[in-house]
Amino acid sequence: MAVALPPFPEDVPTHPLLVVDYELIKKGDQQEMDKLWEAATKLGFWYLRNHGVDEEADSMFEMGAETMRLPMEEKMKFEQGDDGVSFGYKAAGANAVDESGQLDTVEFINISKDDALAYPTAVHRTYPSTVNARMPNTVTPFIRKSVDINNTLMAAFNDKLGFPKGTLAKLHLDTVNSCSESRCIKNPPAREMASDRQAIGAHTDFGSLSFLHNRLGGLQVYPPGTEQWYYIKPIPGHAICNVGDALSLFSGGILRSNLHRVVTPPREQATHERWSLVFFSRPNNSAELRALADLSPVVAAAVRAAPDPAKFETGQTARAWFARRIKNQRIKNRTGPETWRASRGTEHSEQQAAAVSAY
């Protein structure tokens, strides 16, 4: 990863994101809070600067590279399986990227927050030696800092949404099990695959907040009110944050969980390996995914104004929602287009259909 990477090209369709300063958010700066709110409600994506996690992220990329270099046979001992569990290793081609069953091209290693915080006790599962070796000095510190950042952002949303203090915090505890995890992702250079392949298919994130680090382009969003995919340009020192389904549901749709995907990096960047790193905050496993209208008049009004208020009553716990989505994107579980449809979250069905045919 020490190789110099070609710059992100100027001539591809790119969507700007608001830049939120984490230090200012921590200080409670009102203008910065307003910017965060605008970003989270309109597009659901923003850049985060001054987050202080660059060193830990670099070490996580090293851990990822060491892990992906292990023999396939070794990695497969830690494979995530087909039962809706995400923790562990996922090989390239294990997931569908669309209704037709095209295969994804990324391999990744997912490490549970619960396992990292309790290490060396295995709460959910064990990991490859390359992960264990870096658990105390790399993985756990990265996860701790990421949890802190996501919790701080969630506290800001909590107040703007009109919830009693600590409402979202209680739904995202470190003391109960959740599907929260870190993910280090490797996508091979384009010469090793057809360049029109999707690395990760169009999706909304399954949990509450995602904190993403990438170096090369390839991430694209499908903004509301458009009918096109746009690249998000990676900017050094800027993480990319986005809202997932759970926060969108808790907030009665006020916070936006937007459709995105990963494709081959643009132009000259395509011939390079693409690495990315995410920390996903997800609710307590037992949390029910529904609009918390009883806890906030703001959310209650949003639900009343929604064209289809019933969609905020999922009848599913965070754990069940997540397992359903993971399980139905696994290619081994595919029976037909209905399996892909069963893997969907809060994606707008019309927007989803337009996005897939626009590819």
Ligand SMILES: O=C(O)CCC(=O)C(=O)O
């Ligand atoms: O690799 C990226 O830039 C984004 C990854 C992503 O969207 C995901 O893993 O959910």
Ligand SMILES: [Fe+2]
């Ligand atoms: Fe995502």
